[in-house]
Amino acid sequence: MAAASASTTMTDPHVAGGPWLDGDDISNLPTAFTGNGTSSLLLLVSANNGVPFVRDPRTGWANLRNVANSAGGYVQNITVGQLTTGATGPQIARITARTAGGIFKTDCTIDAVPIPTSGPILGCSPWAPLPVMG
Numbered sequence: 408m409a410a411a412s413a414s415t416t417m418t419d420p421h422v423a424g425g426p427w428l429d430g431d432d433i434s435n436l437p438t439a440f441t442g443n444g445t446s447s448l449l450l451l452v453s454a455n456n457g458v459p460f461v462r463d464p465r466t467g468w469a470n471l472r473n474v475a476n477s478a479g480g481y482v483q484n485i486t487v488g489q490l491t492t493g494a495t496g497p498q499i500a501r502i503t504a505r506t507a508g509g510i511f512k513t514d515c516t517i518d519a520v521p522i523p524t525s526g527p528i529l530g531c532s533p534w535a536p537l538p539v540m541g
Contacts, residue, residue, distance in 0.1 A: 427453060427454040427455075427482070427483070427484055427485055428451065428452070428453050429451070429452050429453075429485060429486045429487055430449055430450060430451040430452070430487065431449075431450055431487045431488050431489055431500065432447050432448070432449050432450075432489075433447060433448050433449075433450055433489050433498050433500055433517050434446060434447040434489065434498070435447075435491075435493065435494065435495050435496070435498055436448060436495065436496075436497075436498060436517065436518075437495055437496065437519075439519065440497075440517070440518055440519050441465075442465055443464070446495065448463070448464055448465070448517065449464060450462065450463065450464075450487050450500055450517070451487070452471075452485045452486065452487045452502055453468075453485065454482035454483065454484065454485040454504065457480075457481035457482050457483075458470065458472065458482065459471035459472065459482045459485050459502075459504050461487070461502060461515070461522060463517075463521045463522040465521035466521040466522060466523065466524050467524050468524060469522045469523060469524045469525075469528060471502065471504070471513070471528070471531075473525075473526065473527055473528045474513050474527075474528045474531045474532075474533065474534055475527070475531075475533035475534070476533035476534040476535065477534050478506075478508065478534070480506035480507060480508050481506060481507065482504045482505070482506055483505050483506060483507070484504070484505040485502065485503070485504045485505075486502070486503050487500055487501070487502050487503075488500070488501050488503075489501075490514065496518075497516050497517060497518035498516075498517045498518075499514050499515070499516060499517070500514070500515045500517055501513075501514050501515075502514075502515060502531075503537060504534075509536050509537070510536070510537040510539075511534045511535060511536055511537060512534070512535060512536075512537045513531045513532050513533070513534050513535070514531065514532045515528075515530055515531040515532075516530045516531075518530070
């Protein structure tokens with residue numbers, strides 16, 4: 408098998424050891440929370456070489472293995488999406504990760520306190536298995 412070219416390395420999420428990247432615009436936030444003069448923040452998630460990360464633009468990349476109940480498994484895929492879209496105020500971002508052991512979720516509160524880049528991530532619920540439906 409030929410080595411992946413630079414163009415396929417960046418676009419193919421299945422390249423061995425490569426990054427997996429997703430993002431979502433978390434909206435309905437008070438501008439005091441965002442610090443950017445708007446009511447939204449773009450959260451990014453990555454599973455670079457199997458390690459799950461989230462990027463809060465107010466602080467930078469945070470290792471999601473610092474969320475309670477992390478088993479430290481190799482993350483194959485990761486996504487982020489906004490759960491709440493109601494009134495302006497704190498919002499909830501759901502991060503879902505797939506490992507060989509199953510699919511897991513954590514819900515992170517996006518508010519005035521940015522996601523820390525080191526130490527425990529207390530604003531996120533403990534990792535839990537995502538129930539399989541059907």
